[in-house]
Amino acid sequence: MNNVLVLVRHGESEWNKLNLFTGWRDPDLTEKGIDEARQAGELLKKDGYAFDIAFTSALTRAQHTLSLILDELGQRTIPVVENQALNERDYGDLAGLNKDDARAKWGEEQVHIWRRSYDIPPPGGESLKDTAARVLPYYEAEILPQVKAGRNVIVAAHGNSLRALIMKLDGLSTEEILKLNLATGEPYVYRLNPDGSAASKKTLTA
Template structure:
């Protein structure tokens, strides 16, 4: 018996459009992002996917994407669980900065290291910054010391994995069909774990917005197969566009 898991990156956000490092900043979808979310739901409906449970982060762009996709599938009734552990990677002091301008200032090699390397985080956010998660009500119940001021992909995976082990994996092992709607880096972390991608190879992976990635897993949650739904060429071009975001204007 195979288990089905779909990873869905949120639709285009306003800061995706503005080419800014977003991280944990709570930015909404653009009109295009809403369209992408609905199209993702249509693709999942056409695939015949019947979800038993959905997971998302506590950030608006992921929650909005999930709700729109569920509307498109007419599966609004399924249980939805939200966790900060599925949040985007925290980009530290880079949050809010324009990616191309940051590249012009620090060089493409350094920005690529901050964006895509496995274990090198950007400079940390100052704890006095009003945008620090320790100052936000939504994280009031989270252990103070667990809230990041910057993250690498490695530390993002470290915080995602307990939620995978405690909540998502048990649902899959119970035979449930699961939808996870989250962010480029929290999903990259799960992709790395599921596909056993080497640390040095994960730098090349880019996940496009709004295109469902369907995994079929065995009883032990090993990967049988995975593919983007819809047109493979569209997914390839969308991933390429993500890779090019930090290049100089």
């Protein structure tokens, strides 16, 4: 099979810039984020990638990133599927708070546990395990079949929804995935085997 699956975290958002927990809140990209998305498109174009279908979340920053990438590729007419299954992890009561203020309120250790443990959610929110529980079934039902059918697929989503997916593709343990940080606007290019496992992976950087 060896068709292409590309994963891209959205470009820098207004709340990334302000150091706020974002989750399901819906800020747009900064100027830097717009540039990052365009650069991702340029990198993909330079390497000769083209796509048959695209997936993204229900959040503006991911959708905007995808549209900028497709503009660079000259591919705005391909089908685009939006679904909240690909949304960022829900940070619950932390959403909208400055990360430093959250540490002052709950303590650095507690906030670190919420951010970096696999299965301990913040109050009213999701853990990475919870995020994976919605991302992976959607991937298996909707995205992977497209790749298996011979199509090249791009997914523009979020740090934690993509970490959940990369954990599966790379065969990472719950400890290993916690150490993985995804840069904004950086494409990860997978080629998949017939069984859906990763045959190869590379990161495109400027």
